[in-house]
Amino acid sequence: MPRSYDTFVIGAGAAGLAAAAELARAGRPALVLEARERIGGRIWSRREPGLPVPVELGAEFIHGRPPATFSLLHKAGSAAVAAPFVRWVVQDGTLHLRTTDVFGEVQHALRREVGALKRRDVPVETLLERMRRRGLSEKARVFARMRVQGYEAADPARASARAIAEDWTNEGAAGHFRPAGGYGTLLDSLAGELGRIGAELRLRAVVRAVRWKPGSVEVEGTSRGKRFCARAARAIIALPLGVLQLAPDAPGAVRFTPALKEKRKALAGLASGAVIKAALRFRTAFWEKLDGGRYRDATFFHSPQAAFPTFWTALPVRAPLLIAWAGGPNAARLSGAGSRTIMRHAVASLKTIFGKQLDIEAQLEAFHLHDWQRDPYARGAYSYVTVGGHGAREALAAPLKDTLFFAGEATDLEGEATTVAGALQSGTRAARQALGA
Numbered sequence: 372m373p374r375s376y377d378t379f380v381i382g383a384g385a386a387g388l389a390a391a392a393e394l395a396r397a398g399r400p401a402l403v404l405e406a407r408e409r410i411g412g413r414i415w416s417r418r419e420p421g422l423p424v425p426v427e428l429g430a431e432f433i434h435g436r437p438p439a440t441f442s443l444l445h446k447a448g449s450a451a452v453a454a455p456f457v458r459w460v461v462q463d464g465t466l467h468l469r470t471t472d473v474f475g476e477v478q479h480a481l482r483r484e485v486g487a488l489k490r491r492d493v494p495v496e497t498l499l500e501r502m503r504r505r506g507l508s509e510k511a512r513v514f515a516r517m518r519v520q521g522y523e524a525a526d527p528a529r530a531s532a533r534a535i536a537e538d539w540t541n542e543g544a545a546g547h548f549r550p551a552g553g554y555g556t557l558l559d560s561l562a563g564e565l566g567r568i569g570a571e572l573r574l575r576a577v578v579r580a581v582r583w584k585p586g587s588v589e590v591e592g593t594s595r596g597k598r599f600c601a602r603a604a605r606a607i608i609a610l611p612l613g614v615l616q617l618a619p620d621a622p623g624a625v626r627f628t629p630a631l632k633e634k635r636k637a638l639a640g641l642a643s644g645a646v647i648k649a650a651l652r653f654r655t656a657f658w659e660k661l662d663g664g665r666y667r668d669a670t671f672f673h674s675p676q677a678a679f680p681t682f683w684t685a686l687p688v689r690a691p692l693l694i695a696w697a698g699g700p701n702a703a704r705l706s707g708a709g710s711r712t713i714m715r716h717a718v719a720s721l722k723t724i725f726g727k728q729l730d731i732e733a734q735l736e737a738f739h740l741h742d743w744q745r746d747p748y749a750r751g752a753y754s755y756v757t758v759g760g761h762g763a764r765e766a767l768a769a770p771l772k773d774t775l776f777f778a779g780e781a782t783d784l785e786g787e788a789t790t791v792a793g794a795l796q797s798g799t800r801a802a803r804q805a806l807g808a
Contacts, residue, residue, distance in 0.1 A: 384412025613750025
């Protein structure tokens with residue numbers, strides 16, 4: 372490996388690839404170092420023979436119409452497929468079609484709390500109890516807790532009520548989509564662009580140490596099993612939050628010398644949310660024929676008390692595939708349990724939805740999952756703000772000495788944190804900061 376470069380990009384997830392592309396377009400091609408054998412980071416599209424859709428083990432949806440994602444779709448010659456929202460919820464042991472605007476009730480209650488939360492932040496759990504005393508219905512409170520744990524991947528006992536209130540009260544009905552062909556297709560297109568415009572991508576390049584001073588960065592690690600050391604004038608750090616929060620001697624940690632003491636408060640104000648996402652492939656889409664076909668057009672099934680409270684289908688594409696989703700404390704409890712144990716929990720959760728008499732095991736053909744909490748190069752799913760962490764994203768995104776620049780969904784400053792769009796935006800922003808320096 373040549374010893375000297377203009378810029379390093381550490382991490383080839385969506386943020387790192389977007390940063391490298393922006394640098395290369397400006398005539399400053401970078402060296403991208405990725406520890407895995409693949410690009411994508413927490414995006415991982417798996418192709419399965421006979422399935423009309425990819426199995427997304429990581430990111431799957433596009434929330435709203437973020438320009439960063441839609442621009443990439445256009446460049447890749449792909450499109451966004453609208454994901455319909457037809458939700459069925461288990462209540463008193465029976466499936467009911469959700470028709471009431473429960474989220475609207477939660478938003479209305481939150482708007483009354485925003486001012487007080489700006490003066491004194493509290494955990495979401497505390498806020499939910501306060502809103503209950505002020506008249507929030509039990510149905511709305513159950514929904515809000517499920518959303519914090521599932522959608523936000525957060526622990527209600529740690530998550531910032533101020534951050535949740537500000538995000539949810541500003542949320543509109545912009546729709547949800549999937550990239551046609553999966554997110555993997557988009558990132559393959561972006562990586563292909565790097566090769567055409569001169570950037571260099573190294574897979575299986577594990578960075579162990581970053582020694583830096585103003586105007587100089589030296590990285591050390593292993594590349595395909597061999598030690599390497601290389602230098603550049605600057606570096607874009609596109610590592611997941613969970614990796615940045617590791618102790619220097621932990622497996623998968625990157626040691627910074629000098630340490631990133633300017634980032635300690637920011638890192639303490641954020642948490643890496645826990646998610647267990649499993650894909651269950653069946654012989655047939657059996658739920659489409661149950662009860663006379665009443666669930667044929669269902670996209671989401673919710674069982675609030677189950678280990679996996681949420682399942683979704685591949686609609687509008689019809690496929691014998693259900694995605695099981697657990698976030699927050701539920702996912703933290705399941706993490707590390709092993710594939711067979713997690714599969715049993717997923718099947719048991721499905722039985723709380725469709726009834727214990729249904730032989731789900733006989734229908735099950737394949738089971739896929741990835742435990743992101745145990746992944747040494749991820750250490751969690753996506754970020755959330757903890758109590759008192761207002762401003763943590765901005766502080767984490769701030770460059771150090773015009774030499775280290777920070778990208779990743781946790782550093783997004785344009786309202787798309789936690790999403791692929793946020794990662795893409797942050798990479799472009801960090802690259803422009805580096806170019807300006």
